[in-house]
Amino acid sequence: MAIKVHGSRISTCVGRVIACLEEKGVEYEVVPVDYVTSEHKQQPFLSLNPFGQVPAFEDGDLTLFESRAITRYVSRKYKDIGTDLLRLNNLAESAIVDAWMEAEAHQFNGPMKVLIYQFFIRPFHHLALEEQEVETNSEKLGKVLEIYEERLSKYKYLAGDYFTLADLHHIPFIFYLFKTPKAYLITSRPHVNAWWNDISSRPSSIKISEGFDKENSFLKGNQ
Structure with missing residues (x-):
């Protein structure tokens, strides 16, 4: 099946x-x-x-x-096929992947989720933007991305010099962020921006981006 x-x-x-x-x-x-x-x-x-x-x-x-x-x-x-997304054959590398996956889930996801709600879900329901929520969570996200900037000044990807779930888990939300005035939170940070240009150009990323643009009534309603 x-x-x-x-x-x-x-x-x-x-x-x-x-x-x-x-x-x-x-x-x-x-x-x-x-x-x-x-x-x-x-x-x-x-x-x-x-x-x-x-x-x-x-x-x-x-x-x-x-x-x-x-x-x-x-x-x-499917650890033996495709991209090695968890580095399962190396305990130390796998632990670092886990740490940065936790960072995405507990540091990045919170403010990003609020911003996407504000810019897409509220307009879809004909509700006004809550400016204070936007600014508060933009500041929070900026602080997270400053830590990413430091990390990515030393490594190509968050968990090291290899693409993993730690990077992949960020991709869908950042695609949406680039449809908002807050895209500068990524583009203003050179190492974060280079990381994003890299991971967003992967065939898997292009596949989900095409799905967003094709089906997303939130985007159409926000233009």
Whole structure:
């Protein structure tokens, strides 16, 4: 049975899983979820993800939710093919990947999620931008990216001189950030910008970017 990713390509979390599968060269099917009818909040979808969020993931009899858990699973199952995303054959390198994945989840994700909500979700629902929220979280994100700038002045990628999940997990949100006036948070930092130009040009990144632009009504409503 082919791997199934339930959700929409407009979702950053779905994009994260798709990018991982593309890096591994694994066949998969994206099963659309109808947000308008709240399909993700009803059965049978809730049997796949009890929190009513995307993605839900099926690999034979195995079902998973939470995009970062899914990418770890895919990277472990297919560790001998495609890009080595977890550095599983080297304990020290693997630990560094883990550390920077945690940084993405706990330092980068929070302010970035607020900015994307402000610039895309609120306008989609005809709600005004909350300027203070934007500025507060831009400042928070800037402080995180200053740490990234220092790290990337020494290494090509966050976990070292090799592309891993630590980099991949950032890609979907940054694509959205570049559709906002806050893109300078990336472009104003030369090492972060070079890192972004590198990781965003990978075939897996281009694949999810095309999905965003093709299906994303949030972007169309924000122009």
